[in-house]
Amino acid sequence: MKPPALRYVSGRLAVAAGLLGVLSLVVHVGVDLLPGDPATARLGPGSTPEQAEQARERLGLDEPLGQRYLEWAGGLLHGDLGTSAxxxxxxxxxxxxxxxxxxxxxxxxxxxxxxxxxxxxALGRRAGRRLDGAGSAALLLTVAVPEFVVASVLALVVAGQLGWLPAASLVPAGEHPLAHPEVLVLPVLSLLVVSLAYASRVIRAQTASALRAPHVEFMRLNGIPERVILRQAVLPAVLPSAVQIWLVTAAGLMGGTVLVEMVFSYPGIGKLLVTSVESGDLPVVQALAMVMGALTLLATVAADLIATSVGRTRSA
Structure with missing residues (x-):
């Protein structure tokens, strides 16, 4: 790797490390500010003040916020996510x-x-035509629909009325989800519908823009076949943005599955997050929020680095 490129990558990684530190502070303080008392939530509404105070002491909630953050952040640096309630x-x-x-x-x-x-x-190649207009409108409407709404409709129609697939994506304890592929179809389809619409809109716009470039018109005037133009001129212009979208979407799916998992009772981090919030298990909530935020941040940095690397390679 050349020195300028190495400096750029090092700089981006340093920024990512700093943002992770800020993220840890926001997560810890934000979770601590959640409404309700974790000790009371843990013991139930019938607990006495003395029992609640003992629970707060046992959970370490009687310590100052700053001290708790430093202890928690120090544990993160050593791979220790803490202990649940x-x-x-x-x-x-x-x-x-x-x-x-x-x-x-x-x-x-x-x-x-x-x-x-x-x-x-496909839509970008037909930009401005009737098919492109109908397809773009359908994609725009799909993007506006939340994943949990798509999941609810699929559960009602495909599982409830048609009975083609199970409505609950339950995985037996100790078994891998891939051993029961039927329980994965509806959750995956629920996430795919919205993600596909968003990524396709971005790629469609990039394709239409690339096809209007002067060098593409020059290739056409010289009789170069359309498939060669797509391979040599369009795809290289589209892929950097596409890779960015795919990486960010992949990281976002790790957190975006929360409501979808709840709809289908799938045993992932979404269900664990909701139950931990309800029970006031702050260490679990903080760890989940930190993991999901870190994945999204790192995916964004990786997408930026890949896009920059591809751009420099093309310009060279």
């Missing part, structure tokens, strides 16, 4: 749930990449 290591609670969510997110991205590229390029 139930006494179990948070890392152990998250391990299996993160894997389950990663399976759904990974399958969604595997379908998203070729699907959005094919659809976006």
């Amino acid at each position: 139930g006494g179990a290591p948070v890392a152990e609670l998250l391990a299996g749930r993160l894997e389950n969510t990663a399976v759904v997110a990974g399958l969604t991205v595997l379908l998203l990449v070729p699907g959005s590229l094919a659809l976006g390029v």
